[in-house]
Every structure is written in structure tokens, then in C-alpha cells.
Amino acid sequence: MPTIDDPDDLRGRVAAAQVARLATLRGDGTPRLVPVTFALVDGLACSAVDEVKPKRSAKLARLADIERDPRVALLVDRYDEDWSTLWWVRIDGTAVVQTGGAFRERALDALAAKYPPYRSARPQGPLLVISPERWAGWSAS
Amino acid sequence: MPTIDDPDDLRGRVAAAQVARLATLRGDGTPRLVPVTFALVDGLACSAVDEVKPKRSAKLARLADIERDPRVALLVDRYDEDWSTLWWVRIDGTAVVQTGGAFRERALDALAAKYPPYRSARPQGPLLVISPERWAGWSAS
Numbered sequence: 497m498p499t500i501d502d503p504d505d506l507r508g509r510v511a512a513a514q515v516a517r518l519a520t521l522r523g524d525g526t527p528r529l530v531p532v533t534f535a536l537v538d539g540l541a542c543s544a545v546d547e548v549k550p551k552r553s554a555k556l557a558r559l560a561d562i563e564r565d566p567r568v569a570l571l572v573d574r575y576d577e578d579w580s581t582l583w584w585v586r587i588d589g590t591a592v593v594q595t596g597g598a599f600r601e602r603a604l605d606a607l608a609a610k611y612p613p614y615r616s617a618r619p620q621g622p623l624l625v626i627s628p629e630r631w632a633g634w635s636a637s
Numbered sequence: 638m639p640t641i642d643d644p645d646d647l648r649g650r651v652a653a654a655q656v657a658r659l660a661t662l663r664g665d666g667t668p669r670l671v672p673v674t675f676a677l678v679d680g681l682a683c684s685a686v687d688e689v690k691p692k693r694s695a696k697l698a699r700l701a702d703i704e705r706d707p708r709v710a711l712l713v714d715r716y717d718e719d720w721s722t723l724w725w726v727r728i729d730g731t732a733v734v735q736t737g738g739a740f741r742e743r744a745l746d747a748l749a750a751k752y753p754p755y756r757s758a759r760p761q762g763p764l765l766v767i768s769p770e771r772w773a774g775w776s777a778s
Contacts, residue, residue, distance in 0.1 A: 499778050515716035517658040519668035527660035527668040529712035571670035575656035579754050584672050613720050 500585065500633030509585045509633070511536045513572040514611075518543065518624075520561035520568050520591070528561055532624075533614075534570070535606040540589060541570055541626040542603035544619035559622060566590040568626055573594050583635035589628040599625075641726065641774030650726050650774070652677045654713040655752075658683065659765075661702035661709050661714075661732070669702055674755075675711070676747035682711055682728060683744035683765040685760035700734050700763060707731040709767055724776040730769040740766075 500506055510516070516534050519527045534543040544560060562568065568591045573584035596598045600623045608614040640723065641647055651657070657675050660668045675684040686700060709732045714725035735741045741764045749755040 507652045514718075515714075517670060517712055517714070519660045519670050519710070521666065521668060525662065525666055526708045526729060527662060527710045528657060529660050529670075529727055530715060531712065531714040531723075534725040552765065562687075567667045569668045569670045571658055571661070573656075573658070575672065579654075582672075586670055588667060613717075 498635050500583070500635050503631065505633045506585050506633045507536065509537075509583065510572050510587070515572075516541070516543075517571045518558070518568060519571075520558050521565045522557075522561055522565055528557065530558060533607070533611055535603060535610050537599075537603045538605050539628065540603075541628065542607065543591075543624045543626075544604065544607055544614070545593075545621045545624060546617075546619040550566070558624070562591045562593055562624065566592065569624045570626055577602070580637050583633065584635040585631065587626065587628045588630040588632075589626045590608075591624055594623045594625055639776050639778070641724070641776050644660060644772065647726050647772045647774045648677070650679075650724065651682070651711075651713050651728070657682070657684075658712045659699070659736040661699050661703060661713075662706045663698075664705055669698065671699060673711075674752055676744060676749070676751050678740075678744045678747045680769065681744075682730075682746065682769065684765045684767075685745065685748055685755070686734075686762045686765060687758075691776075699765070701734045703765065705736055707733065711767055712719045721778050724774065726772065727776040728767065729773070730767045730770045732767045734765045734766055735766055 518532045532543045570587040643754045660675045711728040
């Protein structure tokens with residue numbers, strides 16, 4: 497199994513990805529999976545939460561998970577019918593929720609630069625900030 | 638947030654997806670994320686594990702996770718620059734590993750029917766079988 501070991505390669509694949517899948521941990525310890533948009537800022541993976549209402553929304557659940565247990569995983573991958581082109585990169589780390597501050601504004605700028613919809617409607621809600629503790633990657637070729 | 642409630646709609650989106658992301662739980666309780674190919678057979682999500690060597694491979698780790706704690710999540714989603722077309726479907730359930738038997742053969746047939754590479758090289762390893770306990774879905778439109 498050809499692992500990707502080069503940190504620049506791992507980081508470059510993640511930075512270029514438009515979507516990632518985030519796993520948080522529910523109160524009962526089960527994994528909660530959602531797709532997320534994100535941007536890498538100062539080596540941190542940042543994802544905006546632009547809706548926290550209604551109270552029972554999946555996005556609020558994600559924030560409650562992190563406040564209870566900060567351990568998360570983020571996965572970026574490529575799928576194609578040609579399996580020789582497959583790869584994935586996984587970040588394991590811990591997440592915090594930021595509701596204000598200069599870093600959050602800078603991360604929202606990076607998200608707006610990456611995603612046109614965020615330019616016309618800048619996210620108003622909390623920012624989820626993942627500190628990577630371990631990067632892992634695999635490539636078929 | 639427009640949830641997808643129709644069971645046929647949820648199932649149809651998952652059945653048509655070529656790739657899903659699987660979360661298992663490591664021994665320390667952290668989520669392990671990997672992309673997987675899969676097929677729905679009798680309402681069960683089946684994924685082949687075609688390499689169990691070397692011993693330290695990510696695929697073996699996934700099997701060890703499930704034998705330790707069967708709780709898993711499987712996510713299928715669509716990403717597009719047009720955010721009005723986004724959707725995701727999530728299955729929460731429990732997984733078992735099957736190393737033989739008639740169901741495994743039938744699932745391998747379904748995988749081969751769905752994925753041409755499995756026709757030329759039928760998976761020889763264990764089959765991961767997920768019993769869905771809860772389906773959830775969201776669509777932007």
C-alpha cells in the first residue's frame with residue numbers, strides 16, 4: 497500500500513480539495529459524519545458553521561460534539577472509475593469552536609477566497625478550527 | 638434545513654453512489670475515516686476488503702476496529718460548485734466482518750456488477766457488512 501509521506505504533498509492535496517468529510521464523536525461515542533467546506537489557514541483546517549438555528553440542526557450537533565469531545569478526523573479523497581488514480585489524505589486532530597476574534601476573520605477571508613458563495617454571504621456563525629495531530633495518506637500509484 | 642425523509646429517496650441516492658466514506662472507531666475511541674467502494678445488498682451496505690497484508694495496513698486496522706466496536710457510520714454526498722445541488726445521506730449502524738458464506742458471495746457478485754475492476758479481480762478478502770440502524774439525509778434544494 498503506497499503511503500504518501502511527503503508533508504508538502506499531503507498538505508497540497510488537502511489545500512486543493514473543495515470538500516472534506518468530517519467525523520466528530522456523539523455523546524454515546526459513535527462517529528457523526530458530515531461533508532464540509534474548509535480552508536487551511538496557518539496549518540489549521542477551518543470550517544464555517546453558517547447556520548446554528550434551528551436548535552436541533554445537524555450543524556449545531558457538530559458543535560456540541562466538539563465541545564464534549566474535541567477529537568475529530570477529516571478526510572479528503574479522490575474517486576474515479578480508473579482506480580489507478582485513487583488517493584486519500586486523512587487528518588486526525590482536535591477541534592475548537594471560535595465565535596469571534598482576528599483568526600476567525602482571517603479564516604473567513606480564506607474561505608471567501610476559496611468559495612465564491614461565501615463572498616456574497618459571509619458566514620456569520622461559529623468557526624470550527626481543527627489542529628492536526630497526525631497526517632496520513634495513501635495513493636494507488 | 639431540508640431533510641430527506643423518503644426512505645426510497647435515501648436508499649436510491651446511496652445505491653447510485655460510487656464511493657462512500659466510512660468511519661470506524663479506534664481502540665482509543667477516535668474516529669478512523671477511509672473512502673470505500675460498496676454495494677447495497679438486502680438493505681445492507683457491503684464493502685470488500687481485498688488486502689489484509691501487510692499486517693499493519695489501514696484495511697486491517699478497519700477490521701480490527703469493527704471487531705472491537707461494531708459501531709460505524711457511512712456517508713454519501715454530492716459536492717458541486719453550485720451549492721444549490723448539494724446533498725448528503727448518512728447511515729449509522731453496526732458492522733460485522735464475513736470471511737465466507739453464501740451472502741458474501743452474493744455481495745461480491747453485486748460489487749462486481751457495480752465496479753468493473755472487481756470483475757477482473759474478484760476480492761478475496763473479508764467482507765464488511767453494515768446493518769443500518771438509522772438513515773439521515775439533507776438536500777440543499
